[in-house]
Amino acid sequence: xxxxxxxxxxxxxxxxxxxxxxxxxxxxxxxxxxxxxxxxxxxxxxxxxxxxxxxxxxxxxxxxxxxxxxxxxxxxxxxxxxxxxxxxxxxxxxxxxxxxxxxxxxxxxxxxxxxxxxxxxxxxxxxxxxxxxxxxxxxxxxxxxxxxxxxxxxxxxxxxxxxxxxxxxxxxxxxxxxxxxxxxxxxxxxxxxxxxxxxxxxxxxxxxxxxxxxxxxxxxxxxxxxxxxxxxxxxxxxxxxxxxxxxxxxxxxxxxxxxxxxxxxxxxxxxxxxxxxxxxxxxxxxxxxxxxxxxxxxxxxxxxxxxxxxxxxxxx
Amino acid sequence: xxxxxxxxxxxxxxxxxxxxxxxxxxxxxxxxxxxxxxxxxxxxxxxxxxxxxxxxxxxxxxxxxxxxxxxxxxxxxxxxxxxxxxxxxxxxxxxxxxxxxxxxxxxxxxxxxxxxxxxxxxxxxxxxxxxxxxxxxxxxxxxxxxxxxxxxxxxxxxxxxxxxxxxxxxxxxxxxxxxxxxxxxxxxxxxxxxxxxxxxxxxxxxxxxxxxxxxxxxxxxxxxxxxxxxxxxxxxxxxxxxxxxxxxxxxxxxxxxxxxxxxxxxxxxxxxxxxxxxxxxxxxxxxxxxxxxxxxxxxxxxxxxxxxxxxxxxxxxxxxxxxxxxxxxxxxxxxxxxxxxxxxxxxxxxxxxxxxxxxxxxxxxxxxxxxxxxxxxxxxxxxxxxxxxxxxxxxxxxxxxxxxxxxxxxxxxxxxxxxxxxxxxxxxxxxxxxxxxxxxxxxxxxxxxxxxxxxxxx
Numbered sequence: 001x002x003x004x005x006x007x008x009x010x011x012x013x014x015x016x017x018x019x020x021x022x023x024x025x026x027x028x029x030x031x032x033x034x035x036x037x038x039x040x041x042x043x044x045x046x047x048x049x050x051x052x053x054x055x056x057x058x059x060x061x062x063x064x065x066x067x068x069x070x071x072x073x074x075x076x077x078x079x080x081x082x083x084x085x086x087x088x089x090x091x092x093x094x095x096x097x098x099x100x101x102x103x104x105x106x107x108x109x110x111x112x113x114x115x116x117x118x119x120x121x122x123x124x125x126x127x128x129x130x131x132x133x134x135x136x137x138x139x140x141x142x143x144x145x146x147x148x149x150x151x152x153x154x155x156x157x158x159x160x161x162x163x164x165x166x167x168x169x170x171x172x173x174x175x176x177x178x179x180x181x182x183x184x185x186x187x188x189x190x191x192x193x194x195x196x197x198x199x200x201x202x203x204x205x206x207x208x209x210x211x212x213x214x215x216x217x218x219x220x221x222x223x224x225x226x227x228x229x230x231x232x233x234x235x236x237x238x239x240x241x242x243x244x245x246x247x248x249x250x251x252x253x254x255x256x257x258x259x260x261x262x263x264x265x266x267x268x269x270x271x272x273x274x275x276x277x278x279x280x281x282x283x284x285x286x287x288x289x290x291x292x293x294x295x296x297x298x299x300x301x302x303x304x305x306x307x308x309x310x311x312x313x314x315x316x
Numbered sequence: 317x318x319x320x321x322x323x324x325x326x327x328x329x330x331x332x333x334x335x336x337x338x339x340x341x342x343x344x345x346x347x348x349x350x351x352x353x354x355x356x357x358x359x360x361x362x363x364x365x366x367x368x369x370x371x372x373x374x375x376x377x378x379x380x381x382x383x384x385x386x387x388x389x390x391x392x393x394x395x396x397x398x399x400x401x402x403x404x405x406x407x408x409x410x411x412x413x414x415x416x417x418x419x420x421x422x423x424x425x426x427x428x429x430x431x432x433x434x435x436x437x438x439x440x441x442x443x444x445x446x447x448x449x450x451x452x453x454x455x456x457x458x459x460x461x462x463x464x465x466x467x468x469x470x471x472x473x474x475x476x477x478x479x480x481x482x483x484x485x486x487x488x489x490x491x492x493x494x495x496x497x498x499x500x501x502x503x504x505x506x507x508x509x510x511x512x513x514x515x516x517x518x519x520x521x522x523x524x525x526x527x528x529x530x531x532x533x534x535x536x537x538x539x540x541x542x543x544x545x546x547x548x549x550x551x552x553x554x555x556x557x558x559x560x561x562x563x564x565x566x567x568x569x570x571x572x573x574x575x576x577x578x579x580x581x582x583x584x585x586x587x588x589x590x591x592x593x594x595x596x597x598x599x600x601x602x603x604x605x606x607x608x609x610x611x612x613x614x615x616x617x618x619x620x621x622x623x624x625x626x627x628x629x630x631x632x633x634x635x636x637x638x639x640x641x642x643x644x645x646x647x648x649x650x651x652x653x654x655x656x657x658x659x660x661x662x663x664x665x666x667x668x669x670x671x672x673x674x675x676x677x678x679x680x681x682x683x684x685x686x687x688x689x690x691x692x693x694x695x696x697x698x699x700x701x702x703x704x705x706x707x708x709x710x711x712x713x714x715x716x717x718x719x720x721x722x723x724x725x726x727x728x729x730x731x732x733x734x735x736x737x738x739x740x741x742x743x744x745x746x747x748x749x750x751x752x753x754x755x756x757x758x759x760x761x762x763x764x765x766x767x768x769x770x771x772x773x774x
Contacts, residue, residue, distance in 0.1 A: 063454075064458075082743075147605070148602025150610065167602075168605035171606065171753065172605070259749065261749040277430065279742060280740065281450060282454040283451075283739055
């Protein structure tokens with residue numbers, strides 16, 4: 001039983017070393033193949049991230065050289081009422097959209113998989129179409145739908161006698177962000193449903209048969225077979241939704257630009273306004289905006305950590 | 317040792333093995349996070365060589381028939397109004413100046429344009445001619461934009477309206493020229509006013525309130541105003557400051573917080589006037605949720621009898637409104653505080669042109685500027701695009717009747733500033749939203765406006 005005391009893979013290690021010597025030219029060729037991609041990644045992703053982290057510790061208007069100010073920008077965020085609101089909104093937006101955009105697509109995927117087999121392709125296609133539309137186009141379309149005077153939604157509510165429920169959806173502080181969340185859900189539902197649907201195809205049908213033999217109904221089957229079987233996929237969907245929630249920008253910018261009075265302001269729209277928009281007036285605040293973008297980066301990294309933890313649990 | 321232990325736990329190096337699915341997912345997730353946030357970050361990159369460097373004399377020989385060096389002039393704007401005119405101008409210019417190539421790039425909106433310009437300026441390579449937006453004076457101070465007074469001379473500038481010159485002037489230097497001027501007014505549908513029993517044009521705000529009451533009885537909105545985004549709401553509000561103070565320079569001081577504050581009485585009075593209009597239901601429901609294009613749609617679909625908008629509206633109506641609608645639309649000045657008082661109107665040339673100070677092709681760029689502003693070319697360009705010119709001579713040749721009327725207000729000197737150039741000034745539009753939705757108190761909103769502007773200055 002000596003082999004049992006060996007670390008996994010130890011027995012193969014000498015063979016692998018030999019293989020690596022023999023295949024060194026192949027390995028070199030492999031590295032050469034990925035080199036262009038790695039270079040592109042470093043130039044267009046790696047360098048900007050490092051540069052932004054650096055700029056976050058400076059004051060820079062885009063002219064001349066940045067001046068080092070240490071943690072001033074991060075301290076400023078604590079005192080900045082709009083930044084605090086943007087941070088809160090970002091967390092709320094990410095949390096709510098993650099829950100909605102995970103639970104609903106899962107249920108829809110299960111429905112499509114179980115009850116609409118005949119119409120599965122048509123249903124999947126219809127649900128997936130919004131995901132193909134760009135965020136900017138979606139924003140423009142929904143801005144028209146939610147128009148307080150000419151919008152389809154208010155007209156519809158008026159038409160069925162629910163005029164008391166009409167709102168200036170994007171013009172009221174209480175409804176602006178929730179309205180954008182609904183649009184975000186509309187956009188993400190199809191893609192997330194498709195991911196879950198693919199995951200459902202990977203669950204062994206005999207597990208359902210065994211559950212049925214044991215007398216389990218639809219709910220227990222869902223709870224004890226489907227959900228555990230989709231743990232890995234769910235982890236991916238959750239982390240993708242979290243990342244998309246934390247870096248939310250385009251939809252919100254097109255629909256409200258963070259208004260009214262910052263009610264739908266998130267970190268993405270705020271940092272854009274400070275760096276490239278008219279928020280800072282004639283002098284852009286690249287340093288402060290970069291510090292905000294670093295916060296977004298940290299939040300996205302946290303989302304990835306969440307996914308890794310979920311994957312670990314799923315693998316146990 | 318358990319079979320579950322990993323190489324890390326055993327202290328042994330991991331075997332060189334194919335990448336596991338879990339590792340791939342981890343790396344993929346990290347990559348996704350980085351890729352996801354990188355667009356936000358990448359935009360802030362670039363070199364920091366935006367400082368001035370004297371270009372000296374341009375090496376580019378310009379002019380027509382000579383065999384000098386070739387020069388390329390890049391023109392960056394968001395001026396879609398002239399998207400058919402620029403190719404014509406360029407073609408005629410290049411025919412006379414074969415050594416100069418003009419590359420015209422029109423961005424869709426200021427929102428698309430500003431990041432590109434900021435990146436180009438930060439990288440030390442701004443286009444030869446560009447729309448400077450609200451950064452005109454800053455770019456001038458930083459040596460990015462040329463002093464056109466020095467380059468083109470006083471005679472060339474004398475033809476420009478004072479208001480379109482002043483906004484681009486600092487310490488006697490002219491850092492840009494007005495391209496399209498603008499005034500704001502109230503466009504109205506005469507048929508709807510007649511149907512509501514409104515006789516003539518309301519001269520004062522009280523007249524407008526009375527007219528709104530009559531129009532309201534017909535089930536239509538009186539005046540459509542856009543306040544989405546919040547900064548748009550400033551277009552209507554800021555000229556009210558000139559009305560209550562009778563001082564067209566008041567906002568210039570407020571913009572810089574130069575001895576005045578948003579908590580001062582004139583601002584509270586202007587907010588009180590706006591609140592009065594809101595309470596009288598002068599505006600359509602949901603002002604804060606109405607974007608500029610939606611405001612126009614509501615007007616030309618008969619949802620409102622009037623529309624508060626800028627001098628780009630005639631062209632928009634020709635392009636977007638039902639056939640024949642633009643022909644019947646009329647325009648009036650924004651009402652005054654009392655009969656006989658001045659009808660101050662928002663007016664500044666938000667659309668201007670600046671020339672790069674540091675480009676080696678500066679002289680070629682200046683040649684193109686002289687060409688497009690030449691009296692025969694400029695008037696034709698503005699008329700063909702139904703745009704308001706920035707010069708006196710072109711203003712006299714305006715052909716569109718509505719535009720001609722709106723230009724006359726500029727000539728009469730009724731224009732007042734309405735563009736927030738100052739650091740954080742646009743933030744004042746945020747708290748203003750609560751006046752438009754009827755929930756705010758003028759004194760409290762004024763205080764919040766001051767706090768908002770101070771807050772973003774850091």
